[in-house]
Amino acid sequence: MRSALSAGPWRALAGAWPALGPRMAGLALAAAAVLVLVAPLPAMAVDLLLAVSLGAAAGVLLLAVATPDSVRLTSMPPLLVLTSLARIVLCLCVTRLVLVAGEGGGLVATLGAVAGAGDPIAAMGLLVVLVIVQLVMVTAGVGRMAEVAARFALDALPGKQMGLDTAVGGGHLSAREAQGEVARLEHEANFYGAMDGAGRLLRGEAVAAAAIVALTAVAGAARAVGGGGDLAEAARHYALLATGQGLVTIVPALVMAAAAAVMVSRSAHGSPLVEELGAQMMVGPWPLAAAAVALIGLGLLPGVAKLPTLLGGAALAVGAWWVSTRPERRDGRLDASGGGDQAGRAGELTVELGMGLLELAEESGGLMEALPATRRRCSQELGFAVPAVTVRDSLQLRATEYALVFRAGTLAHGTVRPGRLLAVPPLAGAMPDVGQPAELPDGRAGVWVAPEEGGELAALDYELLTAAQALAEHLHIAVRRHAEQIFDLEAAAGALAELWRERPALRGAAEATGMGAPIFRQVCGELLRTGVPPHDRLSIVEGIIDALPGGAEPERIALAVRPRLAGMLSDHLAVDGRIRAIVIAPELEDELAASAHREGGHTVAALMPARAGAWVDLLDQVGSEHGWGRPVAMVVEDDGLLPLVSLCRQARPWLVPVRAIDLAPEAHVEYVARLEPEQLD
Numbered sequence: 001m002r003s004a005l006s007a008g009p010w011r012a013l014a015g016a017w018p019a020l021g022p023r024m025a026g027l028a029l030a031a032a033a034v035l036v037l038v039a040p041l042p043a044m045a046v047d048l049l050l051a052v053s054l055g056a057a058a059g060v061l062l063l064a065v066a067t068p069d070s071v072r073l074t075s076m077p078p079l080l081v082l083t084s085l086a087r088i089v090l091c092l093c094v095t096r097l098v099l100v101a102g103e104g105g106g107l108v109a110t111l112g113a114v115a116g117a118g119d120p121i122a123a124m125g126l127l128v129v130l131v132i133v134q135l136v137m138v139t140a141g142v143g144r145m146a147e148v149a150a151r152f153a154l155d156a157l158p159g160k161q162m163g164l165d166t167a168v169g170g171g172h173l174s175a176r177e178a179q180g181e182v183a184r185l186e187h188e189a190n191f192y193g194a195m196d197g198a199g200r201l202l203r204g205e206a207v208a209a210a211a212i213v214a215l216t217a218v219a220g221a222a223r224a225v226g227g228g229g230d231l232a233e234a235a236r237h238y239a240l241l242a243t244g245q246g247l248v249t250i251v252p253a254l255v256m257a258a259a260a261a262v263m264v265s266r267s268a269h270g271s272p273l274v275e276e277l278g279a280q281m282m283v284g285p286w287p288l289a290a291a292a293v294a295l296i297g298l299g300l301l302p303g304v305a306k307l308p309t310l311l312g313g314a315a316l317a318v319g320a321w322w323v324s325t326r327p328e329r330r331d332g333r334l335d336a337s338g339g340g341d342q343a344g345r346a347g348e349l350t351v352e353l354g355m356g357l358l359e360l361a362e363e364s365g366g367l368m369e370a371l372p373a374t375r376r377r378c379s380q381e382l383g384f385a386v387p388a389v390t391v392r393d394s395l396q397l398r399a400t401e402y403a404l405v406f407r408a409g410t411l412a413h414g415t416v417r418p419g420r421l422l423a424v425p426p427l428a429g430a431m432p433d434v435g436q437p438a439e440l441p442d443g444r445a446g447v448w449v450a451p452e453e454g455g456e457l458a459a460l461d462y463e464l465l466t467a468a469q470a471l472a473e474h475l476h477i478a479v480r481r482h483a484e485q486i487f488d489l490e491a492a493a494g495a496l497a498e499l500w501r502e503r504p505a506l507r508g509a510a511e512a513t514g515m516g517a518p519i520f521r522q523v524c525g526e527l528l529r530t531g532v533p534p535h536d537r538l539s540i541v542e543g544i545i546d547a548l549p550g551g552a553e554p555e556r557i558a559l560a561v562r563p564r565l566a567g568m569l570s571d572h573l574a575v576d577g578r579i580r581a582i583v584i585a586p587e588l589e590d591e592l593a594a595s596a597h598r599e600g601g602h603t604v605a606a607l608m609p610a611r612a613g614a615w616v617d618l619l620d621q622v623g624s625e626h627g628w629g630r631p632v633a634m635v636v637e638d639d640g641l642l643p644l645v646s647l648c649r650q651a652r653p654w655l656v657p658v659r660a661i662d663l664a665p666e667a668h669v670e671y672v673a674r675l676e677p678e679q680l681d
Contacts, residue, residue: 041093043105049090050107050248056083057252061259070263071187077194080256084198084205087249091209094245095216099223104241112244120239127213127246134206134250138257143199145264150192153185160185195264202257209249217242285320292316348387349406349486351475356399359418360468361391370472378479381572382528383535384491386479402471404478406486412441412478416467420448424463428625432457440470441477443624443652481649484525487534492521499537510541513548519557520544526558529602530645531631531656532569539564555602555642562662570667573631573656578668580626581633581658584640584675592640605643614680616650623653626672633658633669 041049060079067073094104103109116123161182217238224234292313299309351371353361360367371389378386397403403413416422422438424446425431435447446465449457454464465473479486496517500507510516523544524534534540543561552560562569573579584592597606605612619634626632634657636644641657648655663669 040096040100043097043101043103046090046093046097047105047107049093050105053083053087053090053252054248057255057259061255061262064259064262067263071191073263074187074191076260076263077191077198080195080198080260081201083256084201084253087253088205088208088212091212091245091249094248095212098216098220098238098241098245102220102224102237104245108241108244108248110244111247112240112242115243115247116240118240120236120243123243124239127243127250130250130254131206131210131246134254134257135203138254138261139199139203139206142257142261142264143196143203145261146192146196146199149264150189150196153189153192157185157189192264195260199257199260199264202253202260205253206250209246209253213242213246213249216245285324288316288320288323292320349389349479350404351389351391351471352394352397352403352405353391354397354399354401355393355395357402357416357418357467357471358393360416360471363468365468366466367391367468367471370468371475374472374476378476381480381533382483382487383533383537384487384495384524386486389475402474404475406482411482412474414441414471414474416470417448418467419451420467421451421454422446422465422467422470423449423454423457424465424629426461426463426628428628432462440629441474441652442629442654443620443627444629480654483528483533487521487524487528489517489521492524493517495524495534495537496520496541499541503538506538506541509545513545515541515544515548519548519554522554523557523561526555527561527565529649530558530562530641531648531654532558532562532565532662533572535572536565536568559638559641562659566662566664566667569658569662570664573633573658573663574667575630578670579633579663580630580672581635581669582622582626582673582675583635583671584644585677587677588675588680589637589640592636592643596639596643602646603642604646611680612647612650615647618675618679619648619651619655620653622673622675623651623655627653627655630654631656632672633663635660635669635671 060076060083063073064070064076070076094108098104112123115126220238220241221231221234224238294313295309295316296313298304299306299313351367368391371391375386375389394403397413398415400415400417401413402416404411417436417438420436422440423432423435424440424444428445431437431445432447432449434453435449437445438448439445458464520541523540527534527540540561543564544557547557547560570579592605595605595607596603598604599606605615607615623632631654634644634648634655636657636659638659641659644657648657
């Protein structure tokens, strides 16, 4: 019973600690600071607190360098204030020890002796230099930078507020998102204002510390002389102690001020400072290489120390080599090819970014990592090596707009929301009530949500895409839609050259019929246009060889080749082992066959604009409902295939018109819908 009663208060205290613990700790620290001002501390306790002060300063500097967004560190201004007051209290504790006991603790005495190698004049000179640096450069610079940043943030606030009002009125932002953005802007201005005040306090701390150190040296020497000691020895002893006292006070303050300067001077965020420096400063090997040559040349001059200069030059040369192996940025472009056999065609396929999207190309795990993966995915799906992708900025685009360009033509353009997640539901129609609505180019709908809202949607099987991933997905869709344009003569010639190396006997048969890279490219282009990737080059070439003597056009040759690719096409369309297919009523097939018309070298559906629009709307609807980002086969008879292709190319979902003979007999086809004439009325 006694143990149960005694355990009750402890259990109650443990339960209340999460709520009361931080407050009690704060009260204890405040009471300790007041007591330290009037009651002496033992030398060992002073040494421990001084060591903690030095370590805390180093930790804050590392935090300032490593944090992706310095403005989010709202605790930094009060932390600077509290640590500054703590250092002054410790400085007074050391003064009391020096004047009362004639010593300042082991750490103070050691630093004072090491700083000047036992010479008090050298030690005091080093301390004076540090005080000047702290006063003139670091604290003054921090205060000025924070003041200017706060002023600019406040001056820009009305204009940004008007821009947000316009965005809300235009439907680009919800009222909730606009309120969050206003709160962020106000928080940014408050942060810089608080940092301005903390910088001024750091400057005052440096002045106070210098005055306390000087008084400690003078008062200590006077006390020793008054007690009958030697003036020279007393001056030496107390000068070294005062120097150690100044170092344990000024050095942490200097490091803290440097951390504040780093945080205030960062105008952009999204990645740690080290990553930003690596991405922005080391853009090419030539600056490092030139510095290496200059340093090595200096080391070869007579009378110059060889070891440090030659080692430094070698280090710079290694750095230049390392930078040369990184993705290269030139003329405002970043190479995101990820290597490969088409890396030499970099520049043909380009992603142009508005100025507000440049952070996507610089941040870790962003666009420069997503684009190579997207390129490899496109190459695997389409059956040929997609050209390397480069990234460049464009002043012609709006801030959050991007464009996908192949050579001189724009394939697609769109907008993304940096700092937001695009949540795409697993099924059509399952849209959440939060966020800003958005659409993917393949017909899927989603919403842009804040990162903190993404966890709940992920638990509901929503697909979450960052802004960089959403842009890369748009590139994937655009490349798939324009594959016949991207598969140019160079790519066709390369594919044939690889096939000739594997099948040299086939080359003679192809040349005998007059088949070369141009006709191969045209037939593959027709296949890509109808949604059939040219993976099986051997079967395509054999089909071309069989059809060419009859004088067939590339479009008809492609139709004749398709049954040879039935196994490959069935695998391409299958999702989880089954092909989702939509059949068309006979009346609609007759309408498609009757609308067939040759235009620009292709067979298209010559329908009235209203009727063609109704077809495209229906294809959009059924494709989004039954496909939702996955391929859907549209089964049609031979005469209606090509007109249906022209209509499916105008629809957003991934629709692939096929005939029954285009699919393998063993393919598992699941018919999910049937198009009826009534659906077009």
